[in-house]
Amino acid sequence: MAGFDRNIVAQVQQSTDIVDVISEHLSLDKKGREYVGICPFHQDHRPSMYVNPTKQIFKCFACGAGGDAFKFIQLRENLSFPAAVERLAGRAGIKLPEWSPSRRRSGNMGPDAHEDYDGEVADIDPTRLSRINDWVVKYLKWNLNDEQVGASARKYVDSRQISGESVKTWGIGFAPEGWDGLLKAAGKAKIAEHELLAGGFVVARDSGGVYDKFRNRLMFPIADVGGRIVGFGGRTLGDDPAKYMNSPATVLFDKSNCLYGLEAARREIVSSGTAVVVEGYTDVIMAHQFGCCNAVATLGTSFTAGHARCLRRYGKQIVLVFDSDIAGVEAANRALEVCLGERIDMKLGFLPQGQDPCDFLLGSGADAFREVVANAVDVMEFKWQRLVDGFQDSGNLTDRRGLIEEYLRTVARAMQSGRFDPISDGLIGQKLSRITGLSEGETRDYLARVAGRMERNSSFAVKNQQVVSVDFGQGLHAMAKRDVLEVLLNEPGLFGEVAGRIGPDAFGGGVLREIAESVFRLCAGDGSPAVGEILAGVESVEAGSAVVELAEEGEKKGNYRQRLCDALDVIDGCRAAANREQLKSGDLTDENTEALRKIGEMISRTGGDNKRNAGMRNF
Numbered sequence: 001m002a003g004f005d006r007n008i009v010a011q012v013q014q015s016t017d018i019v020d021v022i023s024e025h026l027s028l029d030k031k032g033r034e035y036v037g038i039c040p041f042h043q044d045h046r047p048s049m050y051v052n053p054t055k056q057i058f059k060c061f062a063c064g065a066g067g068d069a070f071k072f073i074q075l076r077e078n079l080s081f082p083a084a085v086e087r088l089a090g091r092a093g094i095k096l097p098e099w100s101p102s103r104r105r106s107g108n109m110g111p112d113a114h115e116d117y118d119g120e121v122a123d124i125d126p127t128r129l130s131r132i133n134d135w136v137v138k139y140l141k142w143n144l145n146d147e148q149v150g151a152s153a154r155k156y157v158d159s160r161q162i163s164g165e166s167v168k169t170w171g172i173g174f175a176p177e178g179w180d181g182l183l184k185a186a187g188k189a190k191i192a193e194h195e196l197l198a199g200g201f202v203v204a205r206d207s208g209g210v211y212d213k214f215r216n217r218l219m220f221p222i223a224d225v226g227g228r229i230v231g232f233g234g235r236t237l238g239d240d241p242a243k244y245m246n247s248p249a250t251v252l253f254d255k256s257n258c259l260y261g262l263e264a265a266r267r268e269i270v271s272s273g274t275a276v277v278v279e280g281y282t283d284v285i286m287a288h289q290f291g292c293c294n295a296v297a298t299l300g301t302s303f304t305a306g307h308a309r310c311l312r313r314y315g316k317q318i319v320l321v322f323d324s325d326i327a328g329v330e331a332a333n334r335a336l337e338v339c340l341g342e343r344i345d346m347k348l349g350f351l352p353q354g355q356d357p358c359d360f361l362l363g364s365g366a367d368a369f370r371e372v373v374a375n376a377v378d379v380m381e382f383k384w385q386r387l388v389d390g391f392q393d394s395g396n397l398t399d400r401r402g403l404i405e406e407y408l409r410t411v412a413r414a415m416q417s418g419r420f421d422p423i424s425d426g427l428i429g430q431k432l433s434r435i436t437g438l439s440e441g442e443t444r445d446y447l448a449r450v451a452g453r454m455e456r457n458s459s460f461a462v463k464n465q466q467v468v469s470v471d472f473g474q475g476l477h478a479m480a481k482r483d484v485l486e487v488l489l490n491e492p493g494l495f496g497e498v499a500g501r502i503g504p505d506a507f508g509g510g511v512l513r514e515i516a517e518s519v520f521r522l523c524a525g526d527g528s529p530a531v532g533e534i535l536a537g538v539e540s541v542e543a544g545s546a547v548v549e550l551a552e553e554g555e556k557k558g559n560y561r562q563r564l565c566d567a568l569d570v571i572d573g574c575r576a577a578a579n580r581e582q583l584k585s586g587d588l589t590d591e592n593t594e595a596l597r598k599i600g601e602m603i604s605r606t607g608g609d610n611k612r613n614a615g616m617r618n619f
């Protein structure tokens with residue numbers, strides 16, 4: 001199984017609670033013995049996703065997504081099975097074996113692989129780089145704490161009123177002046193030069209050799225959502241024109257999808273439903289220091305769709321905080337695109353001009369900051385208001401209709417960048433009609449017209465990840481195969497009845513075969529595997545959803561032994577019929593005649609107008 005020992009997969013599964021894992025992505029409410037929440041895999045506002053802590057599985061009754069914790073992570077974060085195992089192993093603190101070169105060469109670069117990945121420079125495996133990052137954190141902390149080396153950095157920290165506790169929590173460190181401080185220390189720690197290059201800690205000289213990238217900077221380790229250090233940001237303490245500097249893209253670090261502080265802010269974002277996005281490291285740190293723990297920051301880039309997708313996993317609303325509404329005007333168009341393209345509520349919050357969130361918190365306190373967030377303006381309303389103001393300023397307030405057209409054109413243009421079509425989604429019609437005063441129908445018609453014109457040039461890319469439900473096939477034979485799996489998933493003790501008669505090959509190819517192989521292997525092993533174990537044995541998300549569906553359907557139908565016997569008879573009979581066809585021989589063994597008789601009976605029992613069995617008419 002893709003490079004992992006099954007024991008390790010089992011160990012990761014046992015150390016992972018699916019309720020915890022899913023809670024990190026959506027809020028779950030307890031309902032009886034299960035938990036329910038709003039499914040993130042289809043558009044909904046009713047809670048249709050069920051999580052069963054006993055079986056360690058989830059299931060959405062609306063879209064059919066289902067599986068175990070691995071499948072949830074695969075679907076949610078669009079990861080391969082091995083990458084999901086790796087992610088959950090990291091979360092559970094289980095060390096996976098080092099990556100083998102063969103796995104790397106096969107193109108499987110792990111969870112955070114990035115397209116910009118440069119094969120030569122980044123020739124390092126993520127586990128190794130993660131360890132080096134941890135070492136660098138220690139090295140930087142040591143510098144900050146050293147009485148002489150760290151004196152100037154500590155003075156700056158004090159001047160920014162970053163508390164000792166914050167320094168500790170955020171792992172703040174210091175990269176001192178000089179060209180080879182880290183280089184030398186790393187050498188002593190047996191970290192090779194090419195590894196430092198791959199991690200972005202040193203820069204190659206044209207004349208050969210390397211030098212430290214971060215010099216005289218206060219350093220902020222950047223964690224991914226699982227708490228793993230993936231990169232670093234440094235703020236200059238001198239007069240370097242580059243005030244902030246980040247790690248380059250590495251096998252672990254992808255700036256456009258990474259948010260500073262997300263790991264610390266995640267829970268508060270889930271419980272409050274709101275993510276507050278500020279600009280700098282110190283803004284995030286100060287917000288948390290003041291108890292506003294849902295603050296995160298982009299890493300020197302503007303807010304992207306990738307960031308929105310990332311935050312949408314945790315909260316339904318995003319508030320971007322700016323240091324003045326002038327900065328906000330520039331950001332509004334971009335924010336409008338992101339909010340319409342990514343199906344997320346976005347608001348803009350404004351601080352008094354010239355104050356960053358850090359200054360503002362220190363000067364005015366947490367309540368004032370919360371008020372800024374609470375008073376944030378919806379980005380679509382903001383855009384409209386600016387347009388109205390603009391028209392008024394120019395004294396050209398003639399045609400309200402013209403204004404509305406102009407506005408809707410802006411909205412339609414923003415929608416173009418989106419991954420889905422918010423018009424047909426009904427998401428914005430109401431909001432727009434409230435803003436513009438047009439009826440909802442008029443608004444939609446207009447938008448559809450404009451969007452249609454634009455679509456001819458570049459189409460809406462609708463690429464929401466969806467679970468393709470498995471086609472189990474039609475007819476009695478397909479039903480029989482399905483029955484066998486339904487029964488074994490619920491009553492693995494009956495495997496003895498199946499073992500001698502059919503093997504996984506009886507299930508053809510594709511998803512059913514994948515499931516059958518996992519079921520047969522585990523049943524033949526210790527005899528009574530739980531659904532969760534069978535889930536851990538299938539890699540595709542389709543198979544995962546199918547396993548949960550089969551297990552649930554099977555449980556509802558019950559009557560295991562009888563159904564299994566009937567099903568096996570059908571499969572035997574079908575095989576015999578196929579053989580007969582193949583051999584063109586009229587001779588049937590008594591056993592097969594009996595099987596065919598039973599099939600005949602079952603066809604009449606299942607009834608003539610059962611469309612599922614329509615295919616059996618020619619049998």
Ligand SMILES: [Zn+2]
Pocket residue numbers: 039040041042048049060061062063064065
């Ligand atoms: Zn769903």
